[in-house]
Each structure stands twice: as structure tokens, then as C-alpha cells.
Amino acid sequence: MPFLTALVLGVGVLCLIDLVLTVGVIRRLRAHEEMLSARPPGAPSLVLPPGATIGGFSAVSTDGVHVSDETLTGTVLVGVFSPDCPACHERLPQFAEHARSFPGGRGNALAVLVGAEEEMAEERRALEPVALVLIEEFGTGLTKALQVRGFPSLALVDEHGRVVASGTTLEDLDMIPAHA
Template structure:
């Protein structure tokens, strides 16, 4: 009887130690994940609402030079897409449709794959910039995730931003 009781007590002790060690490992993995992703509390995937868009200069696919002044003509929708993003291509046609009624700028980050499919989906936008990852427009908007959409006011300040187009589309029409 005492041997059985001793075995149960030893097993309970081992389970308790295992729980403590597992909790420590989970905490360390979460810290590591935050550091690796560069995320901190309050992390933003791009410029925060209310922030002014810094200056940038880029060339569109038609050879036109665009800069931050393009954002001063009224409320402008700016969309960032990446060729390495699986959800970017499906959202491109909706962005192009919205661009028919709202001034817009589409920026395609050409990653490891060619930007042809995204360019074709965004042709109706009119102003499409294809740049390397970390290009001048993406840097100006501090883009850290794709797809990412911004609604920019005539004063060059971000009115709203997000990964979904519908809320921004409703704001642009209001």
C-alpha cells in the first residue's frame, strides 16, 4: 500500500513539474514570436489613422511619375498588394471596381513571383506602381502586411486603414 501511495505522489510531483516547465516554454515561445515578427503591443501594419503620409516618388506602369501630391486631390484610396500574398489577387478586382468611383493608387510589391496577374487585375485602376519589396511608396506608408488599404484625405492624412476593403469603401462613399 505504501509503495502504491509513494508511486502516486511521485507521479503527481512529476505532473506538476511538467506543467510548470510547459508554461515556461509557452511563455518563451510567445516572446520569441513577438520578437521575430517585430510586433509590439499596439502594432500597426502601416501608418496609423491620422498620420501624415511622408513624401515619396515612384513611376506607374504607364511611365507617369507619382508622388504624395496625388493624394491631395480629394479622398484617395491606396491599396498595397504583394505577389507573395495569397489573399491579394482575390481582393484586386474589388479594389479596381472601387477605383472606378474613387481616386485610387494601387501599389504592387513584386516579391519572388512576377506581378503580371496582379497588374492585369488592377489595370482598371489607372495608376499602378510596381516596386520591389520595401519600395518608396510602401516605405512611406510603413506597410508591414498585405493586402493593406488606406483612405487618405486631401490634407495627406490617413483617414482609415485596414486589411479589408469594404469598411474603407463605405467611408469613401460617405
């Protein structure tokens, strides 16, 4: 009987240690997530900052529409997503919802999917009804024109190719500078 009591006590202590370690890991993960989402001012941007002008680009959307820096009319909503990006999986549906009601409709919303077409089938289906979808390799086309360095990257670009707002969340796009 003393052996069984010691065994039960030992298992209980191990469970308690496991619980304490798990809580510690969860706290570290939350702190890490907060650090990543609350980028300090002056931190390198993942996409061109407001006021910058995008480079030239030319592409054809998945449904055959030609888009380029010369075809921009009005302000265009741009979202750049990758299949390997956990934050993209969260923000892509938010982007699609925002694009649905964006002024100028589907023609003024560009969704860039970076990767192989077969990797992006689900994202393509979600975005095509609300945006012109471009599938391209990283560092080409619109990702090069916007100087994208990470994902997700979001921007508002005016008809002159000037970035009006940019960031990694839709909230970043709501903070349009006064000089814009």
C-alpha cells in the same frame, strides 16, 4: 472469408479515423482564418493608422504618370498587394471594383504591386484600367511612406497626406473616424 471481413472492417476503421482527422484539420484552419481576419483592437496595424501622415514618396506609374505626396488631390484610394499573399488574390479584384467607381477616377486610385514586374503581370492587367499602378520593392516608395508591414494593406489618404482610414479590407475603409 473471416480474413476478408477483418480487412474490410480495418479499412473502414482507417477511413473513419481519416475522416475525423480531416474534419479536425478543417475546423482548425477555419478557426485560424477567423483569428487572422478578426484582428483585436490594439493589434499592430499593417499600415499607418487613421490620423497619421504619410512620408514623402515619388514614383512613376506603369503608364508613365508621375505620382508623389505632393501630387495628391482629394482623397486617394491606395491598395498594396504582393504576389505571395493569398489574401491579396482575394482582395485585389474587390479593390479593382471599388477603384472603378472611386470619386476622381483612375487618377485617385493607386495600386502598389510589391515584387518583380514579371510576377505581377496578371495583377497589373487587372488594375491598370481602374488605377495608377506602381511596381516597387518592399520598403521603398509608397510602401515606405505608408509604413506597410504586411499585405494586403489598404488606405484612404487625403490631399494633405493624412490617412483617413486604413486596414486590410475594404470594410475597414468604410469605417472612417468621425474626426476625419
